[in-house]
Amino acid sequence: MDFWQITAKLFEGFGVTCLLFLLTLVFSLPLGLIISFGSMSKFKPLSWLCRTVVWIIRGTPLMLQLFVVFYVPGMLFGLQPFGGENGRFIAALVAFVINYACYFSEIYRGGIEGTPRGQYEAAQVLGMTARETFFTVILMQVVKRILAPMSNEVITLVKDTSLARVIAVAEIFFINEMDFLSKGLVWPLFYIAVFFLIFVGGLTLLFRYCEKKLSYYKV
Amino acid sequence: MAFLEVKQLKKQFGNTRVLHGIDFSMEQGEVVAVIGASGGGKTTFLRCLNFLEMANEGTIDIVGGFHFDAKESYTPKQIREMRLQLGLVFQSFNLFPQYTALENVYLPLQLRTKERIRGEYPFGRARRAAIAAALEENRTRAKQLLTGVGLADKMENYPWQLSGGQQQRVAIARALAQEPAILCFDEPTSALDPELTGEVLRVIKGLKEQGRTMLVVTHEMEFARNVADRVLFFADGVIEEEGTPAELFTNPKSPKTAAFLKHTDI
Numbered sequence: 001m002d003f004w005q006i007t008a009k010l011f012e013g014f015g016v017t018c019l020l021f022l023l024t025l026v027f028s029l030p031l032g033l034i035i036s037f038g039s040m041s042k043f044k045p046l047s048w049l050c051r052t053v054v055w056i057i058r059g060t061p062l063m064l065q066l067f068v069v070f071y072v073p074g075m076l077f078g079l080q081p082f083g084g085e086n087g088r089f090i091a092a093l094v095a096f097v098i099n100y101a102c103y104f105s106e107i108y109r110g111g112i113e114g115t116p117r118g119q120y121e122a123a124q125v126l127g128m129t130a131r132e133t134f135f136t137v138i139l140m141q142v143v144k145r146i147l148a149p150m151s152n153e154v155i156t157l158v159k160d161t162s163l164a165r166v167i168a169v170a171e172i173f174f175i176n177e178m179d180f181l182s183k184g185l186v187w188p189l190f191y192i193a194v195f196f197l198i199f200v201g202g203l204t205l206l207f208r209y210c211e212k213k214l215s216y217y218k219v
Numbered sequence: 220m221a222f223l224e225v226k227q228l229k230k231q232f233g234n235t236r237v238l239h240g241i242d243f244s245m246e247q248g249e250v251v252a253v254i255g256a257s258g259g260g261k262t263t264f265l266r267c268l269n270f271l272e273m274a275n276e277g278t279i280d281i282v283g284g285f286h287f288d289a290k291e292s293y294t295p296k297q298i299r300e301m302r303l304q305l306g307l308v309f310q311s312f313n314l315f316p317q318y319t320a321l322e323n324v325y326l327p328l329q330l331r332t333k334e335r336i337r338g339e340y341p342f343g344r345a346r347r348a349a350i351a352a353a354l355e356e357n358r359t360r361a362k363q364l365l366t367g368v369g370l371a372d373k374m375e376n377y378p379w380q381l382s383g384g385q386q387q388r389v390a391i392a393r394a395l396a397q398e399p400a401i402l403c404f405d406e407p408t409s410a411l412d413p414e415l416t417g418e419v420l421r422v423i424k425g426l427k428e429q430g431r432t433m434l435v436v437t438h439e440m441e442f443a444r445n446v447a448d449r450v451l452f453f454a455d456g457v458i459e460e461e462g463t464p465a466e467l468f469t470n471p472k473s474p475k476t477a478a479f480l481k482h483t484d485i
């Protein structure tokens with residue numbers, strides 16, 4: 001196996017990794033906001049439910065959740081929700097979205113609850129509705145406050161995608177590990193690391209740019 | 220009919236009774252200072268008037284035919300309408316950090332204007348034109364107000380670029396933009412360094428000269444004495460004593476008032 005063949009295979013696997021990463025973000029970022037509203041709700045059963053779900057998801061390994069999502073519907077109920085061509089990928093996506101939405105919801109909650117009460121009160125006495133208060137006053141302050149914890153979580157997600165390997169999603173590890181295991185090649189391992197380092201490096205720069213863009217105000 | 224009339228206003232938090240039945244009224248153009256030790260209920264009183272706290276008992280009548288009775292329940296829209304009759308300037312300014320001084324003043328105004336215009340024009344180009352015209356009008360008004368508080372050169376600055384005194388003056392302009400019938404202040408200078416209190420107090424004094432009706436909770440005794448038409452002394456959740464500054468400061472009737480004034484150096 002020469003260098004270029006392995007490079008091509010790595011790119012193929014890394015494409016799947018990137019797709020999993022992007023789709024997870026697309027779905028889990030808004031879902032997390034909904035869960036955070038749920039766990040801050042004044043309606044006790046709802047906030048209790050949301051907090052319990054967050055506790056379970058954050059309290060168990062992501063690898064376990066991948067197994068549960070992919071195998072349990074079939075084993076217990078005879079269902080095959082992930083039987084199609086992309087079934088494994090979709091199962092991994094579902095598990096990642098649920099898992100990351102829970103983590104994001106806690107970051108959102110911290111950001112929203114960390115907004116000083118005076119900001120809400122000032123908006124109230126200026127006659128703003130609850131919706132206006134959230135969208136014109138609170139949201140941008142929350143964005144600024146959560147940017148650093150968010151960048152942490154997003155970077156973790158890049159690397160967590162490799163866990164999809166356990167249900168045989170064709171991401172970068174799954175389709176390349178045979179080269180390492182059976183042919184005894186060591187260097188592809190480090191080559192994989194380079195892919196991740198470059199990707200995470202790009203993200204780091206992106207977040208730094210966002211931070212700079214938001215540096216015109218202080219919260 | 221009085222500009223603001225409060226009858227038997229009571230408020231408690233859990234088992235702690237903070238206001239024991241406040242009766243109070245003020246007339247147009249009057250400036251009333253509220254003094255008293257911390258924990259006496261003056262801030263809670265002000266917050267009840269602005270509906271940041273809901274009184275447990277009592278009534279509030281506000282000019283314009285607004286009537287609040289603690290026994291009734293009100294929709295958020297009704298509460299907002301009553302609130303807008305009163306402006307409130309906070310101790311900690313509470314400017315919105317992501318907006319410039321100018322935006323802080325005109326954005327809340329803009330939201331109310333939009334709401335009004337949406338009610339008048341159901342849809343379409345006429346509505347958009349009306350909103351655009353109102354935006355310009357509001358911006359001009361906000362500029363005038365900021366110039367009025369001496370911040371003509373700071374309009375494009377963000378709150379963190381302003382001193383405490385400047386931030387508080389923006390907050391005053393922001394409250395004035397809503398054209399409240401009565402402007403309330405909750406210890407407007409308590410969070411400021413001593414050398415910055417003067418500029419804020421001068422602005423409030425200027426507003427009195429324009430004939431504004433104001434209710435000022437303050438620890439600045441000299442200000443209460445020189446600017447207020449009437450002074451209320453709050454102690455233990457009641458208005459212990461009220462009168463003109465001359466009466467109250469030189470000849471307090473209640474021993475509690477006398478004891479309080481003895482400890483404040485004027």
